[in-house]
Amino acid sequence: MTENRYAVKVPKDLADLVPMFMSNRKKEIDALREAIGASDFEQMRQIGHRMKGSGRSYGFLLVTELGMRLEEAARNSDGGAAETCVAEYVDYIEKLTITYE
16 A cells, blocks of 8 residues: 655755754644644634644645644634544644755
């Protein structure tokens, strides 16, 4: 079975910043799991909003897309949609391959 991999090309001048960026994404996932467990839709909305900006800034467009979807799910108090977004986010982070150009 072929594993679906995600690939992102990041400008070389951001190479020193990417490890901290990725560390923050993993912390974000933990915070999202807590927010989902507590049905804290405001926290989910805030994290989704931050994901939109940070993903775009570094060239991780799927982070931006998932942030938009998460923000919308939180606005609608849709825990199921939020859980789906977080599951996709975890999959993305686990399978992500980063190259520098």
